[in-house]
Amino acid sequence: MSDLVLVDRLTVLASNGQKLVGPATFRIPAGTVTALTGPSGSGKTTVMRALLGRLPSVTARATGTASVAGNDVFSLNHVALQRFRRMHIAYVGQDPGSALNPLLRVRALLREVAPDAAMATLVDTLALVGLSAEYLRRRPSELSGGQQRRVALARALIRDTGVLVLDEPLAGLHGALRTDIAGQLVDIARRRSAAILLSGHDTTLVHSIADQVVELGAVTDLTEAGPPRALVPSGHPEGRTAKFRDGTGTQSRIADAFVETAHASPVVTLPDRAPGVPVLLDTDSVGDRAGDHPIGTDADLVRNGRRGSLGAAVKDGFGQDEFALRAQGIGASVDGHQVLADVGFELCAGAALAVVGASGAGKTTLARVVAGLHRCATGYLELRGAPISVGRGRRISHGAGGIQLVTQNPRSALNPRRTVAQTLGRPLRRIGGVPRRRLPQHITELLASVELPADLAGRYPHELSGGQRQRIALARALAAEPAVLLCDEITSALDHTTAASIMALLDRVRADHGTALLIISHDMGLVAEHCSRLLVLDHGRVVESGDTGTVLAAPTRTATRELLG
Template sequence: MNVNVTTSARRTAEANGAGQVRADLVAVDGLTVLGPDGRELAGPATFRIPAGTVTALTGPSGSGKTTVMRALLGQLPSAAARTTGSASVAGHDVLALDRIALQRFRRQHIAYVGQDPGSALNPLLRVRALLREVAPRAPESTLIDTLALVGLSPDYLRRRPGELSGGQQRRVALARALIRRTGVLVLDEPLAGLHGALRTDIAGQLAALARERSAAILLSGHDTALVHSIADDIVELGAVRPASPPPSPSGGTQVRAERRSALPPPDVASTGERARNCHKPSAVSTDNRPPDVVLRAENISASIDGHRVLADIDLALEAGSALAVVGASGAGKTTLARVLAGLHHSATGSLELRGDPIAVGANRRIHHGAGGIQLVTQNPRSALNPRRTVAQTLGRPLRRIGRVARRDLAWRIEEILAAVELSADLAARYPHELSGGQRQRVALARALAAEPAVLLCDEITSALDHTTAAAIMALLDRIRSERDTALLVITHDMALVAGYCPRLIVLDQGCVVESGDTGTVLTAPTHSATSELLV
């Protein structure tokens, strides 16, 4: 792996008083992570994180950001992986600690939030219990204040993870890390899956917390402008970033010194007022051509544990069309996708696939087989079975849905990998041996193996760098054109929406509040929920 690491030459020299140099809570020197076969998985990386500062770890998908972050916890990709160089966190050589010492170190000194934080939340516990699990002595006021830091109201203390959107689960996981008040915070894509205004707010809160608590924060993120604006230092893995900002005289990368001030939490009470202002537009059709409607949804409503999360949604998807569904975290986007895919059981309304009625709320993925509906989820790491190779993952839908003969599997797998622009030699690899972009393409290939008429993509680019995200969207654009597949894209990336989806609908509090031509809506939004997405 060709890895180029750069850090800023500027270091913050003040902590509690002028002229006091802050101690480095994290010190990494020449850290390289090697796979069992000696292949470089990440590094070499060298950087320092003083107390009271934020360091951004950036680089394209597959550059090793997550691997470096997890190494700071003493976690390697596999038991056979090894490292060179060193990593010191809060004075501990984390790569040399035994199992018991490592557990004690993690409890006392470091908090980590991964790219799939929902998988770490016990589905049986309410949010109050999830916070108490890591901070048993914290008073109720601290629980409420910590949720406010991540833009959640006290009402969420009573909810379980299954009642939360992906973005809300991410925020609860972040709250669990913050309430522990450890000296070191390692946050892998903490802003992914959040809309513009909320991303800006939480980023500002993290920068303020680093100063107030004298904590060291290492975070990754593909919203580079926002991440760079709060970072004291930038460590880049992979290809060298274009010269913006320009190189400093010392040869490092000059990083803006100013920080955004911590913004107040969103006005949670205003969301109820917005919900009362929802309107019911006519069904959204994604083209002006004569309609060849593949999927029609009417009066779709859904609840989770008694909470209504969708209200009377209408939409229509034509063959070869692309429709974006956008909205703030918790607006109901993922629930809508799950209802359309037949994975949400407490839904009402009507659905038609190519003019034939299909049940709402029943699992239809295998029953309908080829020509049905497939969902690609946000987190391929949790969606892909870690014990199956890529070939085994793709072979399952080819055999069960496509009825492909066993003797033809090898070349069909190679064909599908080529369709998502992956080389055939990846067929023998396991998910942990793939980059985030590669895992997302494998998840997409698995959906395509079922030869769907409708492809639902839920935030599949949120944790990818802009180049990889654009490549995934270009791939989807080619697939829908070549296969006449109807595409529904859920995303917070308005640039990708503008570039690849001619039509969109905006959800807020489970209602459609705005819809129409993408360019028109984004240029002149008429609802505050749309405007907040553009911040």
């Protein structure tokens, strides 16, 4: 097999000489899938974008070599680089929705990158990512976050390039759809003799489809002859992931991955923490140490009834009659299409309610209605016993004790012209009433609470990894001391260890302050571990609800069963 991607000691440096990532060395033969792994902030996105000749800033520089389809990307001039990107490589980033022109319908978005494609090709490409031909008529505003991600993936696939670089392509998708698209990617690599580089924090699934796994920071030898193999550090116990990479039986390997009793220990090397940065998380207090115990698959946690000890305690830690939020008869439409109908729920102070469903079920729209960000909404909302407006309206008058939303695409939600300190300082001053002279101390404490070093305060969003941006968005919401915190897929861009730490933090917040959580997630293991109650949406309607363990152990609806993969 010929190597379509050759990377040799690639290192990316900031203008001050600080190493952002590297040295990384790997090759990707035609017809194979390579998984790029590492904890949030380890530089996966930086390496992927470097293969396109893109560095984090105009002042950043790269050493080593990166050859893609025979092109040394760092030696190409501007015109040659544009031609190279058009002909040889397709890239889908972590926030693909931001790359979709909001004025164009999906049909035009596909034809924008493949102007000569026949209608049948458009339909077939959408089918590869689990979307019907009906979506050709929709605009990005009419799509959920997961559907936008699939349209962006379809735009990459329809170009039929030799190299595909996919940053978190399976994030924000429910279990059955993740498995299906993962299998499609393997098939595309084999059938087109393409080289696919992808990342993902669903390590069981990503490892199961990868011919090789490249861990940033690990010392590996890629010079051996024969087909690519798993790149597991010698100290890793047994390397269970290698069982899935024999080059055959892709679909069965995926299925096997989901019925393994637990993930193998994370094959990652955590970066050194900046000296002097406090860590406020005391994960020992929640029973199992976050990140130290095996993290089971979605089905495992449901079968075994596992739930964190604090998760069970918190749900009864505040008066059951003390409702933080009530919703009745919630309906919503987008551009004339009804996406929510007669949705209702009650959320107690200090409790956690999971809202789950397939991509496009209406989960994000529900969160936006509750947050007061969706104009075309109807129904009744009550916050701490007082009715609040449904539909778009300013709610800053609620001050501390209001509702805060953390979205699934933090890059779109963070002002690119504000530093981290400015982003966190705004709610601290306007809602929390923190004096200006005390802002630095509060900002440092907020960053530490989400396990980020204080020196990130001076950075802008584009200088952060996807996982770091997500944690900044969470810290901004926590700065407002909300009574209700809406979390839309906030762990989808995080590695398992960091996700466990974030959820441990949220458990502490609701235990200490009585904050009510509404968690939107496709990670059913996370839902089973941390949320006492569950609400399943399907096509904008509630189809199943109740105690999380009961619903997931014996789901009565197909929509619920498909979430378990």
